[in-house]
Amino acid sequence: MATTDRKPILISGAGIASLLLGQALLRASIPFRIFEKDTSIIFRAQGYRLRLSTEGLDAIEAVLGPDGFQKFWDTCGKTGGVGFTAIDAISGEPKDDGIVAYDNGKKKAAEEPEPSQKVLRETLASRGGKVVGISRGDMRKLFLAGCEEFIEWGHQVVGYESTASGVRAIFADGSKSVEGEMLVGGEGLYSRVAEQLSDGKLKVYDTGARGIHGQAPTTAFKGLGEGVWRIADNTRPDGRVFIITNVRPGDMDDENVEFGWTMGAQPGVIRPPNDDYTITGVTAANIAKDITKNWHPRLRPLFDQMIENEAAFWKITCSTPTGVPEWTNDPRVTVIGDAVHSMTPAGGIGANTAVRDSALLGRLLAEAGGFSDGVTAAYEKEMRVYASQAVATSYGLAKSQFGITIDENTPTIRRGPRPV
Template sequence: MSVLHVNIIGAGLGGLCLAQGLRRAGISFDVYERDPAPDARFQGYRLRIDANGLDALTECLPDGGIDRVRERAAVARTGGRFVTPQLEDAKVVLPPSWHDAHTDSAVTDHRQRTTTGAARPTPHAPDIPGDVSVHRQTLREILLDGILDRVHFGKSFSRTTTIADGRRVAHFDDGTHSLPGLVIAADGTQSRVREYVLPGMAPRETGDVCIYGLTPLSTALLVLMDAHGEATTMEGSTVVFADGFAVIVEAMLFRRAQRGDTVPPTPSTVRTPGEMPLTPVSDYLYWAFIGPSRTLLGPAYTCAEMPDTMPLARIESMAQSWHPHLGSLFSHAVPETVRVSPVRSTASPLPWQIDGVVGLGDAVHAMSPAGGLGANTALRDAAQLTRHLRTVADGHVPLWQAITAYERDMCERAREAVRLADAGAALLNARRGPSAATQPSADLMHL
């Protein structure tokens, strides 16, 4: 059998986590990314990594890598609020004690997680780490560290061909191609690899959109302080239940950088090949609106058609009658940080069963961000696929058998994650805030 080589299409979180896992396992790989550079495109803001995602990162990153993730995460803040637009209690039933389930089962983990998704361990397991909130670009930079020499930018996938021994070659729009090997579709919701091997299998449009952005904390501190000198949205996460949509707000307060660690390199700086510097990130308040497109954008627009200045104007208009603290949060947002994204979902993820091509993450199982499970599920895919490919590299099982087992397990986990995400979206889209008898989805705060 030929030496195993893996071609990963897409340098998102799932693809890079897989690359790190393969590097650790000693398996040859290349990553191909259509963006021209690591920082060529906006990558998003706050991202909640749960216990399962942390496990996957621990498994795939080099020794000490997970410590780097935790050190660069926002300062952990317990608590959470479920409120109306007037910052009144939304009468959500909270559990008597908060805990963070830490199991190998995604189903058990997310059914047992607290209403707020807060990071507070059980009294009987003080050493169990809780969820962390990270800046998405920071996590991506950590995942790029040490493998930049194997990541090829400016490579837009076009097609695959198969050589005599069954291995696949990925071809790109610029006329170049990969080495023969296994092709991994890690290129997101609008995967070109999926469209090539399974045309017409794109995830469905849900009709929802997410509008998200940030407000610098230096400004937010001036406008969000209450009469007692405490910021109303600074403790944990806040979910605002409006009429037919919801807003999630969370403060991202970072530890001060250790000396030299997040300082961008100067031209004279000597770095190890493949080393990725971490971009400094200032404290900010993250917020995200999620709900029907017609409600948030208006009937006249779609995400693609809306002018750049319109989303923030829509938000400010909707929030005019809200509590001044919330209204000020959006009026002081940085306009260029506001983004609109359609919400897509894969109704029932199924194994692809395509020789030489396998998918992970959103390419296979896109889901609503309302459950906060998309990135964590992709990271788990990466760790699981790494384990299966290691058995192939060690000569224990043939490649087809390993891929079959991976796809079966991955799709089973993904179907449950999609179900939970859809349930969270349904609650967020409720016409009015939940009643006192209603317990919200366990993962609303993960958005």
């Protein structure tokens, strides 16, 4: 990075959106600092595999440039097929699983489908007729490359304070960061920067639905074969359960390689002890095995052979379905990724929208040569349009897949008290 007397752009959180923004600033020779509460990139599990849409790939390519994107592209897996193949969990045979593309309750079958339906079908296969995917962990490692010296690990941002000519991040231990020209909140669902900036307008709702993520050797997936699969069990009296998995070619005979699956269920089906979704390992694995004990032998290896210590629960959350709300713009503070638009896993839209944030904000900062009045306002105006559409689509899909409804009685997750 070129030497400069400018104060850095401060970024809270080292998730994929924050790291990709760091790459954009690195290429533009704009100084930055990233603060992450974890002590390293391998401190905790990295979550499930991400499916990349055309928009997501375009955003990543715009930031990384031709050489950087080629390395990223070579790391991605490419799976044949343009959409989900649904399988009945009990019979093991292809079957309509009852999950519609988008639940709007107004369109007749003969009418033109909603735009969100078209988006889901078109973006599942995003380049070269392939479904493109990458693990969250691999994506973070690629985005981290070159940014290592600008990250301060073990620093949890809990708020910020404005100064006469900039902004400082406030950490959990009460200390403060160096003064920066600008602060970008990218620390996810529990973002305290988002809470403070929006004065509570940015909300994340707990839908009540829960999921389990699991991993198994690729040999366990040979009964499925290549494809993007949605396996649904509609026989349970307490609600629908399904898993989604992406089985790519080339690795199915290598027991040293793992594929992942993501289980989702309607509220009340998956019940972590004491509703503690942070539990990982054998407890989560045993619940997944019990839920699927009556599934077809073709599917059982995914659970019988799972790597138990990698199993994990997760909450299914969503931002306000009506769209990203307005708040009083702060020229020096803004938010990206899950901090501003949390989405359900339905449709695989969340991560793709997050990298669009990074590309957009990074481009605006690069064009301005760093912080400039009007950058955050321009970013937020454009982001609200595509992010609001994405949240609405994700929520509409989740209504049919998970049976959730967000209304005035839906609880929100706690971001925590604002710093004094």
